Amino acid sequence: MDNFSYCSPTKYVFGRGAENHVAQELASIGATRVMIVYGGGSVVRSGLLDRVKVQLDAANLFHTELGGVEPNPTDPKVREGIALCRETGIDTILAVGGGSVIDTAKAIAAGVPYQGDFWDFWAGKETIREALPVGVVLTIPAAGSEGSGNSVITLLDGMHKISLRTDFWLRPKFALLNPELTFTLPAEQTAAGIADMMAHIFERYFSPTQNVEVTDRISEGLLTAIMTDAVKVMADPRDYEARANIMWSGTLAHNGLCGCGRKEDWVSHFMEHEISAVYGVTHGAGLAVILPAFMTYMANHRPEKGAQLARRVFGVSENDDRLAALEGIGRLKAFFASIGLPLTFGELGIDRPNIELLVRKLHENKGELIGGYMTLGPTETEEIYRLAL
Numbered sequence: 001m002d003n004f005s006y007c008s009p010t011k012y013v014f015g016r017g018a019e020n021h022v023a024q025e026l027a028s029i030g031a032t033r034v035m036i037v038y039g040g041g042s043v044v045r046s047g048l049l050d051r052v053k054v055q056l057d058a059a060n061l062f063h064t065e066l067g068g069v070e071p072n073p074t075d076p077k078v079r080e081g082i083a084l085c086r087e088t089g090i091d092t093i094l095a096v097g098g099g100s101v102i103d104t105a106k107a108i109a110a111g112v113p114y115q116g117d118f119w120d121f122w123a124g125k126e127t128i129r130e131a132l133p134v135g136v137v138l139t140i141p142a143a144g145s146e147g148s149g150n151s152v153i154t155l156l157d158g159m160h161k162i163s164l165r166t167d168f169w170l171r172p173k174f175a176l177l178n179p180e181l182t183f184t185l186p187a188e189q190t191a192a193g194i195a196d197m198m199a200h201i202f203e204r205y206f207s208p209t210q211n212v213e214v215t216d217r218i219s220e221g222l223l224t225a226i227m228t229d230a231v232k233v234m235a236d237p238r239d240y241e242a243r244a245n246i247m248w249s250g251t252l253a254h255n256g257l258c259g260c261g262r263k264e265d266w267v268s269h270f271m272e273h274e275i276s277a278v279y280g281v282t283h284g285a286g287l288a289v290i291l292p293a294f295m296t297y298m299a300n301h302r303p304e305k306g307a308q309l310a311r312r313v314f315g316v317s318e319n320d321d322r323l324a325a326l327e328g329i330g331r332l333k334a335f336f337a338s339i340g341l342p343l344t345f346g347e348l349g350i351d352r353p354n355i356e357l358l359v360r361k362l363h364e365n366k367g368e369l370i371g372g373y374m375t376l377g378p379t380e381t382e383e384i385y386r387l388a389l
């Protein structure tokens, strides 16, 4: 096991009615002037936005709002939010929504106190030294942004989708998690969220670090729980207990717990981010296509971790590592297909992907060589994209 430091300071309030703590939690972090950030309208239709505003009014908290954040969020909305915060003297951001809304809220939070262009942080030119506090009311378990220190934004000029990772500054101060708020999710968003949270575990599980049994076992337990409850939630979207297990798994999958003591990988995410930036697909659906392709490449070149996954999580009994890993991938694909996820570019709605462009942008944005489990250059990543055809 490698040395590590782990600080996951977000306060989680979980369960029915969790969103009713919003005014109290905002007050506890010293909020006086709040900007509410939300997406394309699901929180308006469900009445959640109004319920949040009523609570802020009752607590005499000034608030303004920024709606219209789109999935795979882009820089213009961040700039609009930064300007609005400055005009109205906002000291706290409240994200009501999913990963796209939370990531936009985080980017605004980093940009407001900074004199230069907020993209400097995403471009790696500057390090965040100050940010407004962010609180979250989560409506979709998927990206795990409610507990992560990351924010993924696309710069429209050149379509650069970049994930900024911070240890501290971009971690929300609190996250209110009510599984009932996820009852209204369309089936394809529920399924995509499940693929995304599983991917967050796989990215840490495919690690070259040896002897991280405790982190491996936590990861395997989470994966098993997710797949068990995924089936229930797809069959009955209003199954509270299943929704609750999925929601908490999504947070634990990405708040750093599954990475403790080891080097992480992140190739599948890097490769998917290029697909969702160029083709606008749902992140989790893109991952369902890339993950089996990535794992197939690994089964053929470095099969031991895939074999362990296959045996411990998918019940494969094959002795040969490569064959075991391949059988595990078959079972993962069958699971994805059973919850309606795509498995190929074609099923994702991209009949002729421009693989040359994806590979070029991938290495432009992420470096010539990528990956923790194996180091991959353009020849290898092209092969993985082709395995997803």
Ligand code: NZQ
Residues within 6 Å of the ligand: 038, 039, 040, 041, 042, 043, 069, 070, 071, 072, 073, 097, 098, 099, 100, 101, 103, 139, 140, 141, 142, 143, 144, 145, 148, 149, 150, 151, 152, 163, 181, 182, 183, 184, 185, 186, 189, 193, 196, 254, 269, 283, 284
């Ligand atoms: O925009 P609205 O109308 O709210 O609709 C959203 C959106 O269309 C809808 N939705 C959310 N909650 C709902 C609901 N519809 C009905 N009922 C509800 N309760 O779902 C759609 C997707 O929302 P989005 O926020 O885009 O989903 P997700 O949480 O999957 O976030 C995806 C984004 O997060 C990034 C992805 O790359 C992508 O841009 N990621 C962020 C990470 C992080 N910050 O740590 C890590 C992830 O790996 C990921 O890359």
Ligand code: ZN
Residues within 6 Å of the ligand: 143, 196, 197, 199, 200, 269, 283
């Ligand atoms: Zn993800």
